[in-house]
Amino acid sequence: MITTDIKPDILIDYFDDRENTNPMVVVYVRPETNEVQYEKALILGVSPYADVVYLANLNGKVFLQNALILDHYASQYRFSINAGNEIEKYPEMVEQFEKHFGVNFDKDKIVGSFDAMPKLDLTADDMFDIIVDSKDFLNFYGQTIKKIKGYYVVNYNIPALVKRYTPDVNIFVMAARSKTPDCKFEEINQSIFEQMEQNVRTPIVDEDLLKELKWNEKIKRTYHISKNHIMAMFDMMDFIFRSNGERIGFIETPLGRRLVEDLKFTEDMLFKLKEHPIVYIKKKQEKKKLVNIINYARDKTMEESVEIISSIVF
Secondary structure, eight states: OOOOSSOOEEEEOOOOOTTOOOOEEEEEEOGGGOSHHHHHHHHHHHTTTEEEEEEEEEEHHHHHHTTHHHHHTHHHHHHHHHTHHHHHTOHHHHHHHHHHHOSOOOGGGEEEHHHHHHHHTOOHHHHHHOOOOGGGEEEETTEEEEEETTEEEESTTHHHHHHHOOTTOEEEEEEEEESSSSOOHHHHHHHHHHHHHTOTTSOOTTTTTTTTSOHHHHGGGTEEEOOSHHHHHHHHHHHOBOTTSOBOOGGGSHHHHHHHHTSOOOHHHHHHHHHOOEEEEOOTTSOOEEEEHHHHTTTOOHHHHHHHHHTBOO
């Protein structure tokens, strides 16, 4: 966490209130939706459930200087570069790939999204917008595979995401603290979605293109929201800045403080987990299980999230 030359525009400074242990949620717009009406919809959607404790406009230069997108999508970026080699590390992933696509695992046909562009003569936006049948699409362990022209393209969306965060964009970011200890992430998400649906000036991005998807999948191109306690902890680490340009530490997040103070996790251990969320967990007498720790925490309480992380086989 190094002091930077380019500072974020902080509208509400984050204060680490140690007395209030209620969970946090982070929400931010996409480059295409950084407009006042979308910002208003986020605030109105969040306000019945949580109190805003941090607001910032992050210029694209802040994203580039801090490599925020690469930090935020560290696992997906690694798979989009190394593709078959990364999948091959995990027999469970190979097995699921073969079962879904009905083919033997062949690294020559599995390509990362950056290599796929020249190989398939596609742009980043081409790969992002191509819609395929469900049999040609696999979402597993936080990674995606889209079958295009006979090749299995890993994390097709990463080149387009990287491309969108230029020095000219500004991203409105909000962190809010739940009004109760029992944070309902899905309810907050639905509340924001309903705010946008009610206003013709806040259309869901590419809604016609994504019409076959459920509402909570459609919105991913319009805004981001933390979907569970573990994701919220990592989101806070990525997007909550101090006025001097430094980012906060894990111990300044509700879940992070529990892990550091109660379970004696170090900041280095949590940084490693953030970059490598695909891990094995083992609970009591059960066999060890491969999970993406972020996705696995869906619908889990704070206590359950602590238990999940404590069961990781390091």
